[in-house]
Amino acid sequence: MAPNPSHLAFVGTLVLALALGALAAPAGAEDGSDRVVHITARSFAFDPEIVRVNRGDRVVIELESVDATHGIFLDGYELSAKAEPGHPAQLVFAADKTGSFRFRCSVACGNLHPFMIGQLKVGRNLPLQRALVALAVVTVGAVWFYGTRSGRKGRAPD
Amino acid sequence: MARAVVERGGRRIELTHLLWFRRAIRGRWIQWLVAIFMLAGFVLAILAGLFGTPVGSRNFGVIFVWIVWWAALIALLVPVTGRLWCSVCPLPLPGEWLQRRALIRVRPGRRLHTLGLKWPRTLRNIWLQNGVFLGVALFSAVILTHPRVTALVMGGYALAAILLSLLFERRVFCRFVCPVGGFIGLYSMVAPLELRVKNPAVCRAHKTKDCCTGNENGYGCPWMLYPGKLERNTYCGLCGECVRTCPLDNVAINLRTPGADLAPRVGERRLDEAYKGLIMLTSALLYSAVFLGPWAGVKEAAYNVFTLPWLGYAIGFLVANLLVVPGLLLGAVALGRRLGRTGDQPLRQSFVEYAYALVPLGLAAWVAFSLSFVLINLSYAWPLLSDPFGWGWDLFGTATMPWTPYFSGLVPTLQVAVLLAGLVVAVNVVFKIGSTHAARVRAALPVAGFCSLVTGGFLWLYLG
Structure with a gap:
C-alpha cells in the first residue's frame, strides 16, 4: 500500500517547521568571559579529551607536553601551537564559531600521531543540529518521493 | 562518436x-x-x-x-x-x-x-x-x-x-x-x-x-x-x-x-555479499569512532594488540560487525514484513535483498570517513616525493614542505553532503526492492528508517 501523500507531506512540513523553529531559537548565553583551559599532551592523547567553552569566550589554551614535543592544530579555526616538555605553549583566540571542532597534534610524535585528536565544543552545536534537521528533511523527502513513485508503479498494470 | x-x-x-x-x-x-x-x-x-x-x-x-x-x-x-x-x-x-x-x-x-x-x-x-x-x-x-x-x-x-x-x-x-x-x-x-x-x-x-x-x-x-x-x-x-x-x-x-x-532482479542476491555490505558499513562507523573520535582509551586498546584491552576491542568489533548491526537490519526487515503484512518470501531472502541498500550508504560513509583524514593529512605526501625513506634526501626540493591541513573547516560540510547523498540513493534502492513485494511501501519504511538512523550516527560522530 502506498503512503498517503498528504499525510507524508504533513509529516514532512511538521518536521521542517519544528526544526526551523528549533534552529531559530536564541543560541544561548554568550557571556564572552575569559576561559583558561589547561591541556596536557602525551603520546598519543590529550587530557582533557573534550573541552567545552561558550560562544564568545576569549579562550586561552595552555598546552603542556609531558613526554615529547607535541603540537595542537584546531580545525575550523586553523590555529596551531607547539609545546616541548618544560616549555608550555599558549593558543589565544575568540571562540566565535559554534560547534564541535577537532584539535589534533601538529608535530609528528610517533606512530599513532595522525589519530591524536581531541574535541573543542563551542556553545550550542548548531552545525550538528542543522545536519540532523537536514537528515530528517532528506529522509522524509526521499521516503515521500520514492515511496509515492514506488506506489504508483505498483498500481500500474503490468 | x-x-x-x-x-x-x-x-x-x-x-x-x-x-x-x-x-x-x-x-x-x-x-x-x-x-x-x-x-x-x-x-x-x-x-x-x-x-x-x-x-x-x-x-x-x-x-x-x-x-x-x-x-x-x-x-x-x-x-x-x-x-x-x-x-x-x-x-x-x-x-x-x-x-x-x-x-x-x-x-x-x-x-x-x-x-x-x-x-x-x-x-x-x-x-x-x-x-x-x-x-x-x-x-x-x-x-x-x-x-x-x-x-x-x-x-x-x-x-x-x-x-x-x-x-x-x-x-x-x-x-x-x-x-x-x-x-x-x-x-x-x-x-x-x-x-x-x-x-x-x-x-x-x-x-x-x-x-x-x-x-x-x-x-x-x-x-x-x-x-x-x-x-x-x-x-x-x-x-x-x-x-x-x-x-x-x-x-x-x-x-x-x-x-x-x-535495481532488484539484476543478477543474483547473496548472503555473503549482503554481509560484505554490513561489514563495510559497520567498519566505517567503528573506524570513525576509534580513529577520528577524541577517546584516547579506545585508540590505545585498538593499538596495543594482543593485550586484554585489545581483546575487548576485537570482540566488540566482531560482535558489532557480525551480530549487532546485522541484527538491527534483520529487525527492521522483520518489522517491515509485519507492517506490510508480507510473507511472500522467506525472511532471510528479504534480509539479503534489503542489505543491498547499504551499498550506496556504505560507500558514502567510507568517502566521508576518508575525507576527514585525507584532506588533513595529504600534505605529508609532498616531502615524501623527495625523501621516500625519510633518510634526509631532497630529490625535488619538497622535503621541507610543512604539514598543512587542507579545508579543515569545510570537511564536516562535505561529510554531511556526501552522507545525505548516500542516504537518498539508499532510500531509492530500499523502495525499489520494496516494490518487488506485495505490500510495497510500508514494508520498506523500517529499512529506510534504519538507513536514516545509521546516517544520524555518522553525523553525530563527525559533528557531535
Whole structure:
C-alpha cells in the first residue's frame, strides 16, 4: 500500500517547521568571559579529551607536553601551537564559531600521531543540529518521493 | 562518436564505440604502462616500509598507501570507475606474468603455466574476503601506522597472489581472496561504468567462446567469468581481455546510470555479499569512532594488540560487525514484513535483498570517513616525493614542505553532503526492492528508517 501523500507531506512540513523553529531559537548565553583551559599532551592523547567553552569566550589554551614535543592544530579555526616538555605553549583566540571542532597534534610524535585528536565544543552545536534537521528533511523527502513513485508503479498494470 | 542506447536499467553510452577508446583498450600498452607505474610505486612502498624511517608520517609506504592511494581509490576510482583499479593493480601482476610467461604479448595456444587447480567449491564466494577483511581490520591501528607492518602486509598479499597463481587457475587471488577486491566489487555496483555484451543472443549462438578460452588477440577471462551472462560489475575486473578476444565485436564498455546494478532482479542476491555490505558499513562507523573520535582509551586498546584491552576491542568489533548491526537490519526487515503484512518470501531472502541498500550508504560513509583524514593529512605526501625513506634526501626540493591541513573547516560540510547523498540513493534502492513485494511501501519504511538512523550516527560522530 502506498503512503498517503498528504499525510507524508504533513509529516514532512511538521518536521521542517519544528526544526526551523528549533534552529531559530536564541543560541544561548554568550557571556564572552575569559576561559583558561589547561591541556596536557602525551603520546598519543590529550587530557582533557573534550573541552567545552561558550560562544564568545576569549579562550586561552595552555598546552603542556609531558613526554615529547607535541603540537595542537584546531580545525575550523586553523590555529596551531607547539609545546616541548618544560616549555608550555599558549593558543589565544575568540571562540566565535559554534560547534564541535577537532584539535589534533601538529608535530609528528610517533606512530599513532595522525589519530591524536581531541574535541573543542563551542556553545550550542548548531552545525550538528542543522545536519540532523537536514537528515530528517532528506529522509522524509526521499521516503515521500520514492515511496509515492514506488506506489504508483505498483498500481500500474503490468 | 559514442553510441547511446536505452536498455533495461536505463540509458547507456557505449564508450568502445569511440575509435580511440577501443584502440586504447585493445592495445595492451597503456594498461601495461599504468600497471608498471603502480608496481614501481608498490615496490617502493614495500622497500620504504622495510628500510625507511619507522615514523609513519615520514615514510612513503604508510602515507602513499593509506592516504594517497586510499583516497584515490575510495573517493574517486571506485565511485566513478568501479573496478578499474583492478585492471592496473600491481598485486596480481607478477603471478599473471608467471602464468603467461609473457609481459605484454599474447601467446596464442599456449596454456597457462600453473597447476591449474580448481578453487574449492565451498570457497567460491566472498566469505573468505569478508574474513580476511575483518582479520586485517582488527590490526588496522598498527597496520595503518607502522611502515614495517604495512610493508609486511602488502608483501604478504603479493606472495599470496603469486603462490595462488602458480597453484590455481587464473586470478583466483583477486576473485576469491583479496579483501580490497571484495569491497571494490561490491561498491562497483554504484559506478557509472560497466562492461557488458552488446547482444546476449550473439554470445549464445557463438560456439567457440573466445572470451573464455582466449585467442591470438587476448587471454580467456582471468576472472573466470562468461561475459555473455554478465549482469553486474561485482566480479568483472575491467581488464578488457574479452573486448580484445571477441571476434564478433560484441563486448562493450558503457557509461550507464549510476547504481544500475542495485535495481532488484539484476543478477543474483547473496548472503555473503549482503554481509560484505554490513561489514563495510559497520567498519566505517567503528573506524570513525576509534580513529577520528577524541577517546584516547579506545585508540590505545585498538593499538596495543594482543593485550586484554585489545581483546575487548576485537570482540566488540566482531560482535558489532557480525551480530549487532546485522541484527538491527534483520529487525527492521522483520518489522517491515509485519507492517506490510508480507510473507511472500522467506525472511532471510528479504534480509539479503534489503542489505543491498547499504551499498550506496556504505560507500558514502567510507568517502566521508576518508575525507576527514585525507584532506588533513595529504600534505605529508609532498616531502615524501623527495625523501621516500625519510633518510634526509631532497630529490625535488619538497622535503621541507610543512604539514598543512587542507579545508579543515569545510570537511564536516562535505561529510554531511556526501552522507545525505548516500542516504537518498539508499532510500531509492530500499523502495525499489520494496516494490518487488506485495505490500510495497510500508514494508520498506523500517529499512529506510534504519538507513536514516545509521546516517544520524555518522553525523553525530563527525559533528557531535
